Amino acid sequence: MTTASDRPIPRVRPGSPPGAPPPELPPEEVAAWQARGGELIELLTRAAELGPLAAFTLGSRRTVLVTGPEQVQHVLAQHPQGYVKQSHRAGLLLGEGVIAASGERWKQQRRLLQSQFTSVGLRRWEQRITEAAARTERRWAECARTGEPTDVGADLQFFALDSIWRTLTGDPLDDATHRALDAMHEVAVHLSALTATAPADQEAVTAALARIDAVCARAIADARERAEGGDGLLRVFLEAARTGPRYTDRLIRDELVNLLVAGHETTAKTLSWLFLRLARHPDVRERVLDVCRDGSPERRREVVTALVNETMRLHPAVWLIPRHAAADDTIGGFRIEAGAHVLSSPYLTHRDPELWPGPEVFDPWRFIEPGRRPGQLGAFYPFGLGARACLGQQFAYREMLCVLELLLPAYDLDFQELPHSTFFGVVLHPVGPLRATVRRSRGSGAA
Numbered sequence: 001m002t003t004a005s006d007r008p009i010p011r012v013r014p015g016s017p018p019g020a021p022p023p024e025l026p027p028e029e030v031a032a033w034q035a036r037g038g039e040l041i042e043l044l045t046r047a048a049e050l051g052p053l054a055a056f057t058l059g060s061r062r063t064v065l066v067t068g069p070e071q072v073q074h075v076l077a078q079h080p081q082g083y084v085k086q087s088h089r090a091g092l093l094l095g096e097g098v099i100a101a102s103g104e105r106w107k108q109q110r111r112l113l114q115s116q117f118t119s120v121g122l123r124r125w126e127q128r129i130t131e132a133a134a135r136t137e138r139r140w141a142e143c144a145r146t147g148e149p150t151d152v153g154a155d156l157q158f159f160a161l162d163s164i165w166r167t168l169t170g171d172p173l174d175d176a177t178h179r180a181l182d183a184m185h186e187v188a189v190h191l192s193a194l195t196a197t198a199p200a201d202q203e204a205v206t207a208a209l210a211r212i213d214a215v216c217a218r219a220i221a222d223a224r225e226r227a228e229g230g231d232g233l234l235r236v237f238l239e240a241a242r243t244g245p246r247y248t249d250r251l252i253r254d255e256l257v258n259l260l261v262a263g264h265e266t267t268a269k270t271l272s273w274l275f276l277r278l279a280r281h282p283d284v285r286e287r288v289l290d291v292c293r294d295g296s297p298e299r300r301r302e303v304v305t306a307l308v309n310e311t312m313r314l315h316p317a318v319w320l321i322p323r324h325a326a327a328d329d330t331i332g333g334f335r336i337e338a339g340a341h342v343l344s345s346p347y348l349t350h351r352d353p354e355l356w357p358g359p360e361v362f363d364p365w366r367f368i369e370p371g372r373r374p375g376q377l378g379a380f381y382p383f384g385l386g387a388r389a390c391l392g393q394q395f396a397y398r399e400m401l402c403v404l405e406l407l408l409p410a411y412d413l414d415f416q417e418l419p420h421s422t423f424f425g426v427v428l429h430p431v432g433p434l435r436a437t438v439r440r441s442r443g444s445g446a447a
């Protein structure tokens with residue numbers, strides 16, 4: 001676990017001869033960091049001080065950190081063949097789903113899903129998101145009535161999982177399925193610590209995977225029993241299975257798990273950060289609420305979108321995007337060797353004071369007022385960039401705007417305690433529960 005202050009990231013951009021290796025953190029500094037059991041974000045923050053590209057060697061692994069917008073675009077958007085995803089332990093959970101797949105198989109899988117996540121395709125799923133948001137609203141209404149405190153983080157997590165589950169299956173998320181799907185978190189926790197010599201972990205992972213597989217098998221069987229495969233996204237996979245041999249039940253299970261994994265914790269943690277930020281910045285909250293209560297629908301959408309964006313600038317759920325350099329390359333004159341581990345970090349780029357003046361200030365209006373945000377694509381990329389950018393970006397905005405437009409003007413939260421540190425796991429999240437008492441807002445129109 002790491003705590004990170006909101007300090008800006010200073011930059012030095014050394015001029016170097018073409019073909020030179022990127023500026024490098026001294027090996028003794030890396031060794032000292034290792035010896036004291038430092039956290040990765042500390043090492044990366046130090047490396048980012050060396051410039052938009054910086055290198056260090058960890059064990060025998062050459063690592064290049066990419067934080068400059070042009071360099072990020074080079075790696076993620078312009079040269080996808082040169083910087084590839086590598087399989088890792090999460091493969092046990094994700095199988096051959098779209099997140100982990102590569103080459104022709106990935107292209108085919110992505111193409112099938114893509115049409116479901118465009119703004120036209122999304123219209124089919126909008127009602128599911130609205131129903132999940134209404135369910136969360138009912139829960140908060142009940143908490144406001146009884147005065148019983150709630151775990152805001154858990155409520156938002158449930159909302160995000162309910163939205164994607166309804167989209168996939170057509171059904172609301174029930175308690176048993178919710179509990180079974182908790183196994184996804186168990187696997188994620190164990191996987192990071194899993195070694196060949198940890199049989200206890202292996203057993204726990206095997207048991208958790210079996211629970212996940214059982215939920216997916218049931219969902220697939222239910223969809224098959226319904227006319228035309230039911231009215232969830234699952235029917236798209238069942239149709240693909242009818243017309244070609246690739247979509248076996250195993251691959252359909254993998255795609256289900258991929259969408260569940262990619263599509264709920266990211267959104268849930270972003271929403272948690274957003275409520276936390278509003279609690280820390282009452283001035284911003286008041287300004288936003290004025291618009292939510294009295295602004296036109298267009299203005300409301302503009303301001304809430306800016307609020308989401310500013311939250312993702314400071315707390316991008318996917319804070320680190322790893323790639324493997326498949327061949328020798330040069331970026332901005334610096335040599336990148338084949339085999340290097342290449343890390344792009346939205347977290348560090350989004351806090352670069354040269355791109356984002358006063359980076360530590362939480363100011364959604366920088367996304368609205370002309371000329372206040374940098375124009376380069378690679379300066380703001382919470383959803384990644386290029387061919388492998390987030391498939392669910394529009395879905396995520398739809399979910400977040402839907403639930404926020406419902407909850408923000410209607411409820412005030414009194415947090416018992418505000419977490420002050422950050423866990424830099426696969427997904428960035430605040431450390432500690434977000435327990436709060438929920439109150440109906442004055443002027444929300446409800447008793």
Ligand code: HEM
Binds near residue numbers: 099381383385
């Ligand atoms: C705030 C919410 C979200 C954030 C910040 C986020 C972020 C990202 C990022 C950065 C990537 C690219 C990773 C890489 O290049 O290696 C990604 C990929 C992906 N995301 Fe999201 N995501 C979010 C929500 C969602 C949702 C709601 C879904 C599904 C409904 C989803 C599905 C996916 C999938 C399937 C991929 C893999 C795409 C591929 O490799 O072709 N994400 N996401």
